[in-house]
Amino acid sequence: MPELPEVEVTRRGIAPHVAGARLARIDVRNPSLRWPVPPGLDAVLRGQTLIGIERRGKYLLLEYAPGWLLVHLGMTGTLRVLPSPEAVPVAGVHDHVDLVFERCVLRYRDPRRFGAVLFHPRSAGDILAHPLLVSLGVEPLSDAFDGARLYAGTRGRSVSIKQALLTGTIVVGVGNIYASESLFRARINPRLAAGKLSRPRCEKLAQAVRETLAAAIEKGGSTLRDFVGSDGKSGYFQNEYFVYDRTGQPCRVCGTPIKQIVQGQRSTFYCPHCQK
DNA sequence: CCATGGTCCTGACAGC
DNA sequence: TGCTGTCAGGACCATG
The missing domain is CATH 1.10.8.50 (Helicase, Ruva Protein; domain 3)
Structure with missing residues (x-):
């Protein structure tokens, strides 16, 4: 049920498990989300360390040295930490993307596929200048909102x-x-x-x-x-x-x-x- | 056929 | 005549 609280709780829930972790590979089983998951993600991010996870509105921003993964959960999306890459449950029909880290897997599931997984290269400038983020309103829990x-x-x-x-x-x-x-x-x-x-x-x-x-x-x-x-x-x-x-x-x-x-x-x- | 957490996009229109 | 902003509605999709 991803409104801002759910996205923030997701962020806090997964960050301790994956922040600072090295990405072994990315498995994209079904790229047809709201927009296609960009091809070649694995080639760009394989071996990179996840620097941290921020949130802007209902978007999650996963920062790597080459750029940011921009994740939106849409109406029905979830991001879950699965314990070990060796013992990961078989992916279901709605498990579209796996971020496989060395000690756990971050699995993106989204039955209705209204969500998104996009990439914003660092060379394109700061993530907050991304077209999907640039004209968003203020953060409700920041001082800017009153x-x-x-x-x-x-x-x-x-x-x-x-x-x-x-x-x-x-x-x-x-x-x-x-x-x-x-x-x-x-x-x-x-x-x-x-x-x-x-x-x-x-x-x-x-x-x-x-x-x-x-x-x-x-x-x-x-x-x-x-x-x-x-x-x-x-x-x-x-x-x-x-x-x-x-x-x-x-x-x-x-x-x-x-x-x-x-x-x-x-x-x-x-x-x-x-x-x- | 009805509803269900989101939000981008298009087209119509108003005002400057 | 543009340009800008506002607003309504459609679009995407699976499931109960």
Whole structure:
């Protein structure tokens, strides 16, 4: 379930196992992801040491001396550490890429194949200048994201605040689940035009986004071990949703049945009493 | 047929 | 007439 918290939990989960490790080879079984996995990856990266893993929005940036592997998990992607190259489980139909290190394997699985594995050579400049990254909004957990930024980013926008959050041009990492959850925490109706949010409500929403994402990362943190092994469980945060996927169930604050609507072809959940 | 975690891309349109 | 930005909708795909 890769929204920003899941990507960050993945990063933290796999980094200790592979950062500083030497890549023995790359196996690409099925290159047809959102964009083709570039041919010749193995030739470029074989023998290289993984310097570290960073995250920008929902993208994972795996740094090597020759350049960066850019990994996006799409809707259904996972990256898991499998213990030993000698005893790696047989790859399933959706296990598209293996990064084979000397002491473990990092396996990319993505049933729907909406994700991506790309390469950005160092000669092409800094990874943050990559076309997919260069115009992303600010990081929600950085100092750059606050009420002022949200206020500025929403002026003149007629789209709903829910959709404005999802687009990722103001702030990155807020997906369909956490958009609904954040708006509930801020007590804001998801249908409100983004440009009509008052300055105080922007402050409140920015804070709500930070809290929602931070809490989800925290919960995911308790399942870090699940990123090692063949079958990981999902995190525990889903047990704490206020509104997401709770259509008709009582609001945890006021008891009013949670309502479900469709915005931009995606479901939105909210409490019609608490969120005005 | 319905839904499901993401987001790029295109085309229409508005305003300067 | 461009150019820029905004917005809606389609596209990609497997699975229950």
